[in-house]
Amino acid sequence: xxxxxxxxGPFNVPEGATVAFNCTYSNSASQSFFWYRQDCRKEPKLLMxxxxxxxxxxxxxxxxxxxxxxxxxLIRDSKLSDSATYLCVVTPNxxxxxxxxGTRLTVKP
Amino acid sequence: DAGVTQSPTHxxxxxxxxxTLRCSPKSGHDTVSWYQQALGQGPQFIFQYYEEEERQRGNxxxxxxxxxxxxxxxxxxxNALLLGDSALYLxxxxxxxxxNxxxxxxxxGTRLSVL
Numbered sequence: 001x002x003x004x005x006x007x008x009g010p011f012n013v014p015e016g017a018t019v020a021f022n023c024t025y026s027n028s029a030s031q032s033f034f035w036y037r038q039d040c041r042k043e044p045k046l047l048m049x050x051x052x053x054x055x056x057x058x059x060x061x062x063x064x065x066x067x068x069x070x071x072x073x074l075i076r077d078s079k080l081s082d083s084a085t086y087l088c089v090v091t092p093n094x095x096x097x098x099x100x101x102g103t104r105l106t107v108k109p
Numbered sequence: 110d111a112g113v114t115q116s117p118t119h120x121x122x123x124x125x126x127x128x129t130l131r132c133s134p135k136s137g138h139d140t141v142s143w144y145q146q147a148l149g150q151g152p153q154f155i156f157q158y159y160e161e162e163e164r165q166r167g168n169x170x171x172x173x174x175x176x177x178x179x180x181x182x183x184x185x186x187x188n189a190l191l192l193g194d195s196a197l198y199l200x201x202x203x204x205x206x207x208x209n210x211x212x213x214x215x216x217x218g219t220r221l222s223v224l
Contacts, residue, residue: 004151031211032211034211034212042217043199043215043216043217043218044152044199044215045215046212046214049212087151087152091211093165095142095157095164095165096142096154096157096165096167097142097144097152097154097201097211097213098154099144099151099152099153100151101149101150101151102150102151
């Protein structure tokens with residue numbers, strides 16, 4: 001079983017749609033959780049941290065369920081500029097990050 | 110405020126050769142991590158350097174080695190290159206002990222092609 005698993009997609013949605021990504025992780029001792037965004041042939045960029053209490057940043061909402069070892073990302077009112085690969089990231093300790101393979105999103109006009 | 114910088118941006122090598130990739134961390138950061146990203150995959154952790162020592166290592170062979178300098182910059186060395194080493198190599202920096210100590214910021218990467 002992979003340490004971090006994501007649905008690879010692709011997700012093709014129209015502008016204005018709401019889309020949700022899921023991620024599961026295997027190491028129950030994992031300490032920190034993030035969503036990164038990666039555009040084609042670019043480096044990953046931090047989108048948001050994920051907390052057990054849930055957190056929201058504009059159109060983006062992230063949730064963490066430690067009991068189920070499950071992380072989610074919800075994007076509301078999708079924009080063309082949201083098209084990218086979304087990487088689920090888990091840190092099993094304070095040092096290294098473990099990435100999922102990413103979920104590819106395409107938002108169409 | 111300079112972000113994470115990597116050099117070179119692209120590199121072509123042949124099997125059996127050796128390569129050195131370089132990384133300068135974001136200003137104020139003291140920790141450097143290296144990742145390998147194959148096409149269509151997420152980045153895979155190679156190792157992390159802090160205080161000029163390798164602090165953590167992923168599941169990569171000894172052909173992959175590194176170094177951190179007193180100014181926090183870092184090098185990744187790969188010996189006896191294999192075709193399968195072709196990938197995007199990403200450097201990420203962070204601040205150990207800082208408020209956001211687990212957040213890593215990435216450079217644009219070095220794209221290595223092994224022929």
